Amino acid sequence: MSKNIKKIGVLTSGGDSPGMNAAIRSVVRTCAYHNIECIGIYRGYQGMIEGDFKEMGPRSVNNIVNKGGTILKSARSLDFKTTEGRKKAHQNLVNAGIDALVVIGGDGTFTGAEIFNNEFGYPVMGIPGTIDNDIYGTSHTLGYDTALNTVVECIDKIRDTASSHNRLFFVEVMGRDAGHIALNAGIGAGAEEILIPEEDLGLERLLESLQKSKASGKSSSIVVVSEGDKIGKNVFELKEYVEEHMPEYDVRVSVLGHMQRGGSPSCFDRVLASRLGVKAVESILEGKSNFMVGLYQDKVTLTPLEQAIKGSSKIDKELLRVSDIMST
Amino acid sequence: MSKNIKKIGVLTSGGDSPGMNAAIRSVVRTCAYHNIECIGIYRGYQGMIEGDFKEMGPRSVNNIVNKGGTILKSARSLDFKTTEGRKKAHQNLVNAGIDALVVIGGDGTFTGAEIFNNEFGYPVMGIPGTIDNDIYGTSHTLGYDTALNTVVECIDKIRDTASSHNRLFFVEVMGRDAGHIALNAGIGAGAEEILIPEEDLGLERLLESLQKSKASGKSSSIVVVSEGDKIGKNVFELKEYVEEHMPEYDVRVSVLGHMQRGGSPSCFDRVLASRLGVKAVESILEGKSNFMVGLYQDKVTLTPLEQAIKGSSKIDKELLRVSDIMST
Amino acid sequence: MSKNIKKIGVLTSGGDSPGMNAAIRSVVRTCAYHNIECIGIYRGYQGMIEGDFKEMGPRSVNNIVNKGGTILKSARSLDFKTTEGRKKAHQNLVNAGIDALVVIGGDGTFTGAEIFNNEFGYPVMGIPGTIDNDIYGTSHTLGYDTALNTVVECIDKIRDTASSHNRLFFVEVMGRDAGHIALNAGIGAGAEEILIPEEDLGLERLLESLQKSKASGKSSSIVVVSEGDKIGKNVFELKEYVEEHMPEYDVRVSVLGHMQRGGSPSCFDRVLASRLGVKAVESILEGKSNFMVGLYQDKVTLTPLEQAIKGSSKIDKELLRVSDIMST
Amino acid sequence: MSKNIKKIGVLTSGGDSPGMNAAIRSVVRTCAYHNIECIGIYRGYQGMIEGDFKEMGPRSVNNIVNKGGTILKSARSLDFKTTEGRKKAHQNLVNAGIDALVVIGGDGTFTGAEIFNNEFGYPVMGIPGTIDNDIYGTSHTLGYDTALNTVVECIDKIRDTASSHNRLFFVEVMGRDAGHIALNAGIGAGAEEILIPEEDLGLERLLESLQKSKASGKSSSIVVVSEGDKIGKNVFELKEYVEEHMPEYDVRVSVLGHMQRGGSPSCFDRVLASRLGVKAVESILEGKSNFMVGLYQDKVTLTPLEQAIKGSSKIDKELLRVSDIMST
Known part of the structure; x- marks a missing residue:
């Protein structure tokens, strides 16, 4: 175990997702378990720049x-995209005696962490937290199962x-670049x-499918549409298109929206968060840096942050x- | 008990709401309890015109x-707005030996029932089923509590x-004419x-309130907006307006939409449905007609359909x- | 408005129930709204005796x-049953400058409040919080609808x-003295x-009913049993009895237990809690004392604590x- | 694709679990997709012996x-444990022209299927459906995630x-032979x-842990106990034991019981059921027999029934x- 790590910082960044709190709790308690101090950094990288820090003991994460x-x-930070901002952030970490960083978030969060690591040689470890499941190197991101x-x-x-x-319903779900939610849900x-x-x-294929469905005796249908569907029409345009071509249908639209990001995490997400938090902290203590912890074939694994960022998470x-x- | 009633028809009409099935079950089983036959009429008044009937015994409503x-x-029926349509519907009821009708729905459903009663002297009884709670004569409509x-x-x-x-969120909820859902939720x-x-x-008052809220230390806010809010702007226009006047806010919008009409009914709605179904059938058997059964001051009551239609359900x-x- | 009330204390006592937090929030914010200080008293009457107080501003009840x-x-306090204990509690209130008390709980809580009021002429106001709905003077106690x-x-x-x-299931639900939960659920x-x-x-009637049910074609049955059912057998004894007399049945038992007291409150309970908290504080400010606020025929009302304690809440x-x- | 398979039977057996209906639906629709007839067999092996069969088209599994x-x-069948019973069952399948069988259930179900296959050379395919997750060869059984x-x-x-x-709570969860539920939940x-x-x-370790927890400032604790915990005491005995040794604790017990087997399946279980149903039917059509379909490292795989029965599902x-x- 690395003798040099005495204090670890943890932050969440980007869109929030269910399980982030469970991951924070896991990081905090794993630190306590190993007699390491843990510092919570508020509002992601922006709080890092502003020195918005708070010591977190194991009781500070009760009931979350x-x-x-x-x-x-969480917050998005424009300042962290500047060298100056990152310098200030680094100085704050050094001043506070924080030796390494666990960042919980998605692609953008990891990109920030990697740049930061490159510039300052500062130890960072990533935990994938986003409902979209669009991260390479993990079969599940935190919040995906809940969503x-x-x-x-x-x-x-x-x-x-x-x-x-x-009726026929077009239901829009989240997923600008990845269809995981739409496909599985x-x-x-x-x-x-x-x-x-x-x-x-x-x-045409969509119309055909709806017509076949009607012919087969189905009286109602649901079509699930990813925000970023390839068909190039949003749910409202799809409604118009189908109404034009199948006037017999009463078509409605529902955009599920932000509620998909919230809610109490599923058991799966809570357990995953607990496992990933342990692995993140213990990997740092083993002297590792610049990895994302993730789940691969039911095992907790490490993926270089660079790969996690560049790779893409394929649908099955x-x-x-x-x-079909x-x-x- | 009226000797003349041997067979009662039941239908649902207008927008569906949670608790309608529990009400159907109650009507069917109350009929069975009193040794009356019960006929289910599909797709509301349209099915009445098309003779889409099915006998319903107590086991046919298991597990609903x-x-x-x-x-x-449920369906909306243009045909039922014509004299001809209603005549056909009446003939179908007579041919099937159905002696009275329980209709479950909202304002439009009751209006249809009242006209039908006026034209043919046909016994009808209404059960209020709509999530909007916009019916005079009942403190709660079926589905409102669940919604x-x-x-x-x-x-x-x-x-x-x-x-x-x-963030600041504008959340649009159902209620075109009545703010019950928005106000209570x-x-x-x-x-x-x-x-x-x-x-x-x-x-101005909205802006002021949001500013005061921010000043008081609240970091996020939710504004709930009825579909038919008096302020005359929909949630997307409200978002624009606030962003213009309070650029410091990150404003988002969510339209909850049709999911508000679905879902397993709450215990309250199930019990209410059971009580109203009993009252509807037994009132018919007592020779009553042209009433809506409802809940008033925790008691099951009768309100003349005409009043239920003309009166308006006031918010508290x-x-x-x-x-505030x-x-x- | 009473000029004399500058600081109000609030506590919860007895078994917890969903909606208690919403009621605390309402009391705290209504105080703030009227520029009254509010003091939270921890662990019910025991904390009152031990001086476990904390000032509560409107932001201290965010997100609850x-x-x-x-x-x-909450806690049960044996000390508060002694004159000495109550004297100490009173002294603590006086020392802290607390002018009146809002107590949230059930029968036992109200009894304590009434004695306290009698002994010291100290202003108290009760809010009914218990899942059992066994309080006279209110159609609903906080937590009942959620349960x-x-x-x-x-x-x-x-x-x-x-x-x-x-299968046949006997399901035991809470309600030692009152069958409200069993009957409605x-x-x-x-x-x-x-x-x-x-x-x-x-x-015998139970057996008969189960036999009739089987004969009528029902393949499974649920019997809901209150903890304090009059039949004088608990669910395990009922299982044995029925197995003996109806060996064809596969009988199981489920005791729902403490989870009935927990969970996020229903909308009804949240709104009720908000209304009751406002009324409790404003009644104190109007110089009233020794009442329970409650809901009667959909209106918020006051019932003398003595009546609330002595009266009994009848099932319908x-x-x-x-x-049946x-x-x- | 096997030309010989024209009709496939499907049954559920043993304890029910969420996702069984989704699996039935998948089997039925995969048959329809491949123009194979599908026959539902009621009440597991008992219904097979009694010839309780029903043809199932794709619309017969709508909304399940x-x-x-x-x-x-589902039912347990003593008759199927006799040679005579199995002979009768086989004759019924032959008479009905059913060429192969998909059985959904756990260990006992698979054992029955394997014996049946051995005796009559009859093609069988198993889908693991049990909340306990105690089946070798699949990381998840149907219903486990939901439970x-x-x-x-x-x-x-x-x-x-x-x-x-x-308070301290002992909560008993299902799992007579396997701690998967207790450990993950x-x-x-x-x-x-x-x-x-x-x-x-x-x-001793349990007491120590509870004492340490109390000392560390935790005010309440939950201990989750598998039905078949190795410590050799049930939750009521554990309560007594702890109360004796830690009188300062207010200890309660909750046995979650049968509700763990019910409920609407999670998305995970629905998708898994859909995938396994497709694989089961298509494996039969490829001429395979005597396998269990399962999930291994996120992929759908086949495990010989014999292994699935003999192997044991290890906790992580x-x-x-x-x-800890x-x-x-």
């Missing part, structure tokens, strides 16, 4: 394992209405079709086929 | 007390994100301000004051 | 409207298993029979009939 | 993807009460200690260490 959001708050449950619960409710009225919610950024189904295309079969 | 939507489906819980759960999730990022969710159709807060203005105090 | 339990903690939803959600899950296996969950403290169904016997009809 | 329990019902969420939600509620009253719920069948913590012992660190 099940809370959505992040008690350390899937939130989405299917919402669509279950919409289906009550859809099937009572024989779509299968989970029994969607007729799923439109994602990775695959262009084509408008077999799931498209499963979805399920909507028989 | 907790299901959202309506197993009898309130759905809305506060959604806003709780949004608050996780809002408070992690110090707003208080329940701890909203900073609540905009409803019944009261014009005014844009004291709640506006409570909301709560956002101190 | 939706939290179960009580941030002020009903918790119970029906649990029984919905049990029913999945019951109906997959054609029983109807809400579609129970075959409901056993409560207020009414002796009789074992019509609900027994509704339950629903299990047709 | 999100339902707990099993629409095909974990159910358990943590219950314990979250219990914690509200525990922390309001400074225990970490997820932030349990102080976790008692499982695989590891004997020892009573690293999680015990994580739990988390309770710092």
Whole structure:
């Protein structure tokens, strides 16, 4: 164990996700377990620049394992994109005696950490926290599993209405660059079709599918659409398009929006957060730096931050086929 | 007990709401309890015109007390607005030997029932089913309590994100003509301000309130907005307005949409549905007609359909004051 | 408004219930709204004796409207049952400049408050907080509505298993002296029979009912049993009895237990808590004392504490009939 | 693709679990997709013996993807343990023209299937459905993820009460032979200690841990206990033991019971069920038999039934260490 690490800082950055608090708790308690001090840094990199620090003992994270959001708050920091900002941040860490940093967030957060590490040789370790699951090197990001449950619960409710009225619903879910949420929640919610950024189904194919579905005796249908679907139309345009071509359909739209980011984390996300926090801190204590901790084939692993940033998290295309079969 | 009633029809019409299935179950089982036949009529008045009937025994409504939507489906019927359509519907009822009708729905449903009663002297009884709670003569419509819980759960999730990022959220909830949902869910969710159709807060007052809230140390705020708010701006326009006047705020919008109509009914709605179904059937058996069954001061009561239609369901203005105090 | 009241204390006592935090928040913010200081007293009367006080400003109750339990903690106090204990408590209040007290809890809590008021002429106001709904003078106690939803959600899950296996389940719910939870949750969950403290169904009648239910084609049944059911057998004894007399049944037992007291409050409980907190504080400011605030016929009312303690909260016997009809 | 398979039977057996309906739906629709007939067999092997069959088209499984329990019902069959019973069952399958069987269940279900296959050379394929996650060859059984969420939600509620009253709770969860639920839900719920069948913590160590926890300033504690914990005491005995040795503690017990088996499946379980159903049917069509489909390292795989039965599903012992660190 590294003799040099006496104090570790932890922050959350970027969009919040369920499980971030559980990860903070894990980092704080793993530090305490190893008799290391832990400092919470508020509002991500911006708080690092402003010296918004607070010592965190094991009791300071009581009763947060099940809370959505992040008690350390999150913010986007333009200042951290400047050399000057990063210098100030580094100085603050040095002044406070903080020896290493655990950052919880997504792509942007990791990019910031890597630059910071490159510039100052400062030890950093990343924990993937975002509902989008769009990070290379981990099968699951923190919050993704919870978001899937939130989405299917919402669509279950919409289906009550859809099937009572024989309606077609376009439901927009989060995922600007990655279709993980749409694809899995779509299968989970029994969607007729799923439109994602990775695959262009084509408008004709969509129409055909809806017509086939109607012909097969289905009285209502749900189409799940990723924010960044490749088909190039948002849910409102899709509604118009389908109404024009299938006037017999009563088409509605629902944009699930920000509630997908909140809520009490699922058991999976809580356990994952606990495991990743332990690994992040213990990896630092073993002298490692510049890695992301993640889950790969059910095991906790390390991926170089650079790879985590550059690589892309692929959807499982077999799931498209499963979805297709399920909507028989 | 009326000797003449041997068969009762039941239908759901208009927008669906949680508790409709529990009400259908109650009507069906109360009929069985009194040895009356019960006929389910599909797709509201349209199914009445098309003769889409099905006999319902007590076992046909097993396991639906907790299901959202309506197993009898709902539809809006243009045909029923014509004399011809209603004549056909009446003939179908007569042919099927159905002696009286229980209709579950809102204002429009009751209006149809009243006209039908006026034209044919046909016994009808209404059960208020709509999430909006905008029916005179009942403190609660079926689905309203469930919708309130759905809305506060959604806003709780949004608050996780809002408070992690110090954001202002405008959340649009259902209620085109009535602010019941916005007002109660707003208080329940701890909203900073609540905009409803019944009261014009005014844009300046809104700004002032948000500024005061910021000054008082609140880092995030939720404003709950009824679809039909009097302020005359939708949530997207409100966002623009506030961003213009309070550039320091990061403003977001969420439109909760159709999920508010679905979901498993709350215990309150299930019990209310059970009570109203019993009262509706037994009132018919007592020879009554043209009433709505409802809840008034915790008791099940009858209100003439005409009054239920013409009267308006007032919000409790004291709640506006409570909301104001709560956002101190 | 009473010029004499400058500082109000608030405490929770007895078993906790969902909505207590929302009530604390309401008391704190209503004080702030009226420029009155508010002091939180920890662990009920015990903390009053030990001087465990903390000043509470409006920001100290941020983000608790939706939290179960009580941030002020609760405890039973043997010391407060002694004259000496109460004297010490009174002295602490006087020393801290606290002019009046809002107590949130049930029967026992109110009894303590009344004695305290009698002895010292000290202004007290009660808010009913208990899931059992066993308080005279209010149609709903804080937490009751939430507990009903918790119970029906649990029984919905049990029913999945019951109906997959054609089983009979005895489900024990809270309510030692009052059958409100059993009766309403029983109807809400579609129970075959409901056993409560207020009414002796009789074992033969129970058997008969289960046999009729089986004969009518129901493949599974749920019987909801209050802790204090009059039939004089607990759920395990009931299981044995039925297995002996109906060996064809596969009987199981589930005791829902303490989870019924927890969880995020329903919208109803949050709104009720907000209203009651406002009324409690403002009544004190109007110079009133020794009342319980409550809900009666949808209006917030005052009931003398003495009556609230001595009176008993009756179940609505019509609900027994509704339950009977629903299990047709 | 095997030309010989024209009709596939599907059944559920043993304890029900969330996701069984989603798996049935997947089997039925995958059959339809490949133009194979699908026959639902009611009440597991017992229904196979009694010829309780029903043809299932793709519309017959509408709206069940999100339902707990099993629409095909489940039962334990003593008759199927006799040669005679199995002969009759086989004859029924042959008579009905059913060419292969998909069985959804746990260990016992698979043992039955393997014997049946051995005796008659009849093609069988298993899908692991049990909340206990105690099957070798799959990282997740259907229902396990849902049960974990159910358990943590219950314990979250219990914690509200525990922390309001400074109490110690022993919470018993399912898992007679395997500690998966206790271990993961225990970490997820932030349990102080976790008692499982695989590891004997020892009573002294438990006391020590509780004392340390109290000393460290924790005011309340949750201990999660598997039904089949190795420590050899049930939750009621543990309560007595701790009360005797730590009289300062107010100890309570909660047995979560059967509700753990029910409820709407999580998104994870729905997607897994969909994937496994596709794989089961398509493996049969490829001429395979006597396998269990499962998830291994995030991929759908086949494990010989014999291995699935004989092998044992190990807990991840690293999680015990994580739990230990988390309770710092």
